[in-house]
Amino acid sequence: MDTTKHIAVLGGDARYLEMIKHLTKSPNTDIKLVGFDQLSEGFSGVKQLNMDELELDSLDAIILPIPGTSEEGLIETVFSAEKIQLTKEWFKKLPSHCLVFSGITNDYLTNSVGEAGLKLFPLMDRNDVAIYNSIPTVEGTIMIAIQNTNFTIHSSKVIVLGLGRVGMSVASKFAGLGAEVFVGSRKKEDMARSMEMGLDSFNINELAAYTSNCDILINTIPALVVKDEEIKTMQSHTLIIDLASKPGGIDFDFAKKRGIKALHSLGLPGIVAPKTAGEILGIVIEQILIEEL
Amino acid sequence: MDTTKHIAVLGGDARYLEMIKHLTKSPNTDIKLVGFDQLSEGFSGVKQLNMDELELDSLDAIILPIPGTSEEGLIETVFSAEKIQLTKEWFKKLPSHCLVFSGITNDYLTNSVGEAGLKLFPLMDRNDVAIYNSIPTVEGTIMIAIQNTNFTIHSSKVIVLGLGRVGMSVASKFAGLGAEVFVGSRKKEDMARSMEMGLDSFNINELAAYTSNCDILINTIPALVVKDEEIKTMQSHTLIIDLASKPGGIDFDFAKKRGIKALHSLGLPGIVAPKTAGEILGIVIEQILIEEL
Amino acid sequence: MDTTKHIAVLGGDARYLEMIKHLTKSPNTDIKLVGFDQLSEGFSGVKQLNMDELELDSLDAIILPIPGTSEEGLIETVFSAEKIQLTKEWFKKLPSHCLVFSGITNDYLTNSVGEAGLKLFPLMDRNDVAIYNSIPTVEGTIMIAIQNTNFTIHSSKVIVLGLGRVGMSVASKFAGLGAEVFVGSRKKEDMARSMEMGLDSFNINELAAYTSNCDILINTIPALVVKDEEIKTMQSHTLIIDLASKPGGIDFDFAKKRGIKALHSLGLPGIVAPKTAGEILGIVIEQILIEEL
C-alpha cells in the first residue's frame, strides 16, 4: 500500500519556502511545486512542474497561497510568471479526500471547494495559527516602535487595544521590555486577565481619558475605535501603530490633520520573519495531514 | 428621590468582612448585616439586624454566602448561631428589581430566585471573578509547593494541566519563579499560547510520557486525567497538587498506594488571602450594582 | 598513578546528604563519612568511619559542617552522638595539598588551617554560593509572606532593602509575582539597575517616606536601617521580614511595641529546600576540586 502523501504547492511567497522545507522533512511525503520556476535555489527531492503536468487524481493535499484565490480563481505566484487560474471544474477533478489549504478564503474559493465536495483549511482562521503568528507580529511592532520614536519603549506609556490573540502577545511583550502597559477592551474578563498579568486596564469606552498621557498606542481591534475624540488630546510625540486588518481601527485622516504619526502596519510576520512564518504553516499543515489523512 | 442602594448581607465567612468594608466605601450605599452577631469588631455605619427586623420591600440587593443555600434554603452563618432558612415564599417578598448575589448556586436557589422573578448573580461562575480568584489560588499553590518539597520551585520541572482561567495564572507564575513549566491541554490553541508564553506544552493524551520526569504536577482540570498509568512512573519525590473541584482530577487512591504525595487543595483564596478574596467580591458586586440598578 | 580524590566529610546537617549524593556521582571520588552513624539510609559506595579510623595522610579534602568549628574546634554532628574536636595539631597532620571546606569560618578555624599551611574554603563567603543560595532564600521569603498575610503578594506594595546578592533575587521574584516593588539602597547604580528591572527605587536615607504605604518590607541589609522613625508610620497590617544575619536590620523591640509583625527569618535555604541547598554545595565543591587538585 502506498502510504506516501502527495502534496502540491501552487504558488506562494517567501514564507512558503520555509514551509516547503519543513514539509520535506516529514516522512513519506512527496511534494510537487507549481509556480516556483524563478526560484534560484531548489529543494532536494522536490519536483517543479507546470500546472498541466500535475497528476490531479493522485493528490492528497493542495496548498494554495496565503491569500487563497482571487474572485476569478487566480492565484499569486511570486516566484513565477506563469498565470495560474483554478476553475470550479479544476477543483472537481481532485480526489474526494484531497485537502485544500490556504491562508484566508473568499466566496469564490469557499464555494469552489465546497461544490467539489472537498475540505478547505483557511489556516489564518485557526486560533493556533493566529497565536503563533502573533509572535512575529509583536516583533515587527517592536521594531516599528523603536524605529519611529526617539525615546525607549522602556518606561514609556503604551496603550494596547484588544486582548485577543494578537493583543495578549503585544501587551505581554511590551511589558516585558519595561513599558507601562494599559490594555483597553470591552470584556470584564479581559480586565481581570490584564490585572493578573500585572498590566493596567480600562474599558474601551473610556479610551479618550487615556490617550492624552500615552506615548505609543497599538491597536488590534478590527473596528473604528480611535476617533477624533481620542486623537485630539494626544501629545505630538505619540505614535499610533494599527495592526488591525483593513480598514483598521484608526481615523487616519484625523490623525494626519493633527500631526499625529499613525502607521497601518500589516503583514508583519511575512515582513520581519518570513522563515518563522513559514515554519508555523509547515508545522500546522503537518499536524493536520496526520490527523486528517 | 432616594438614590441610596439598600443592601442586605445574609451570612458569610471571613472573606465577607473585606467585601462589606469595600461596599461601605461606595457612596449612597446602606448596608444591613444579618448573621454577624458574633463578630467582635463592627463596621462604622453598618447596622446588625435579625432576620425578622429586615424590611424586605426596601431592599435593592441581597448578598448570600459563597455556597448560596442548601437544598433546604439554609445558609451558612460563620459569625452567628442564628439558623437562617430562606423559603421560596421569602424570596417572593423581595421587590422585583432586587438583585440576588451568591458565590455558586444549586437547583433550590436557582429555582427560588427564578420563581420570584428575580435576577441571580452566582459570582463564582463569572470569568472575571474566576480570573481574579486565580491570583490567590496561585499563591496558595506556591505556598503548598514550597512547604511540601525539599527542593526549590526554581529549576524544577512543573507540569500544569489545563490552561483555563486558573491554569494560565499558575503556569505563568511558576515560570516566573524559574520553574521549567510543561502545560498539558487538549486544545491546539492552548499549545500555541503556551509556546508564546515561553512554556513547553503537550497534548494531555500524552501525559504519561511526561510524568516520569516531573517534580511537581499541578492539576486544574475537573476530570480524571491523572490515573494509574500517569502515576506509576512518577519518581518518589514528585508532588501532586490538585486544584480542581471535587472529585478532582487525580486517582488519589492509586497515588497513595504508590507512595506519591497528592494533595487536594481546595478553597485556597479564602485560606491564604481572605482579605483579597473579599475585595474581589466587593469590587465586582459594586460594578454590577452600578450597571444593574 | 592513583587519581582518586579522597574526601572526608566530618559532620553536617540535612543539606549535607544531598551534597554527599552529588559528590558520589563525581568520577574517581572516594568519600568517607564521620559523624553520620545515626543516619538510617546509607549511600552506596560510601564508608562510615569513626574519627580515629580516618587515614589523614591520604586525604585530598575535608568538608566541615556549614558553621565550621566552635572556637574550641568542636563541630556539629547532627547525625551522630560522637563528640568531634579538631585540634590545631590534628590539622597539621593533614597533607599539605589537602583542601578544607566549611560554610563560614571564625578565628579558630582560620588560624588552625592557616598554621597548618592549608587552604580554607569558607563556601558561604563566595559570591556564586551566595547567589545560588539566594534562590531558596527567596522561596522561603515568599512562603513566609503568604503564610503571614491575609492579602496576596500580587498587587501589594513591597519594599526590598538592599540590592545585593539576596536583594536582587528577592526583588525580581516578588515583582514576578505581581507585587509593586520599591528597592531601597545607598548606591546610585542600584537605583539605575532597579529602574532597568522595572522596579521603583529610592535612596535608603528616605526610607521613612516609603514605609507608611507599604504592605511587606523585606530587609537584606546587615545594618540597623529600619528604626522607630521608619516603623512608627507603618500601617498595622504591614509585615516585616528581616533576612539579614544577626542582629539583623530591624528595631524589633520598637516594632513589637507598635504591634507591627516583624519576623527574623534566618537559615531559609536549609529550612525550605535542604536538598537544593545541598546540591549547590555539591556543585561548587566539585568545581573547586577540579580546579585545585
Add this chain to the structure above:
Amino acid sequence: MDTTKHIAVLGGDARYLEMIKHLTKSPNTDIKLVGFDQLSEGFSGVKQLNMDELELDSLDAIILPIPGTSEEGLIETVFSAEKIQLTKEWFKKLPSHCLVFSGITNDYLTNSVGEAGLKLFPLMDRNDVAIYNSIPTVEGTIMIAIQNTNFTIHSSKVIVLGLGRVGMSVASKFAGLGAEVFVGSRKKEDMARSMEMGLDSFNINELAAYTSNCDILINTIPALVVKDEEIKTMQSHTLIIDLASKPGGIDFDFAKKRGIKALHSLGLPGIVAPKTAGEILGIVIEQILIEEL
C-alpha cells in the same frame, strides 16, 4: 544671596536638546548655550551666546559634548559652524568651584581640568549612567536583530557575552522576548546570577562549543573573544552583533570570509533614543549639581 546655578552648555548633539530641556525645568537654574546657533527651535528662558560673550567667572558648571574635547581642545558643535577650542588657559579662568561635565575624557581634557584645579565628571564612566544607557542600547540591539534576521527572536538561541552593565540588560530583555539565552562570562558569580535569572550559562573559555548551535550572538566584552575557532562552526544564518567599543570583540575579517554577518553596532542610545539618552544625562547632571554645589 544668589542661589541660581549658572550653567554653560558648550556644543553637543541631538541628545543634548533633551538634556537642556530637562535642566531648564530645574529650579534656580540659568542656562547659556554656545554652539547651538543653527538650532531651529529655541528653549524658553535659555540664552544663546558666542564663546566670547560667556562670563566665565559667574559659571557654576560647564557641560562639554559627550566626546569631551579633541587632544587639541576642540569640541564638537553639531548645531553650529563656530569652531570652539578650549585652551588650558581658558579652563584656568573658570571659578574654582566650577564643575566640568563631559561624556568621556582623554589626556588633554583630564590634564587641562586638573591643572585648573577643577573637578571633571566624565559621565559615561559612571555605573549608573552605564546602566541607564544599557536600556536604549538593548532596544537598539533588538531592532538590529529583528531587521537582520528572517526568524523571530522568540524561540531563537541567543548567546550573550559578558554579564556586565550592558550584558545583564541585554540578556534579560532577550529572554523576556522568548529567546533561549546563553550567557558566556569568566566569573563564577555571573554563572550563578545567570542561573538565578533563568538563563543558561557557560564559561567564556568554552564558547567554541556553543557557537555551532546559535542563531544570534551578542557581544559586550571589550576584548577579542570571538575568533576563528568560534566563528568557523557557526551556521550560515547566525547573526553577530558586537556592542563592545572599538575595536570590539569579534574577528570581523574572519567572519566576513566565512560569510557570517557581523555588525559592529556602536552609539545605539544616540541613534535609537536620543531623547531618552538626553534625559538620562539631564537627570544625572541634576543630581550631581544638587550634591556638589
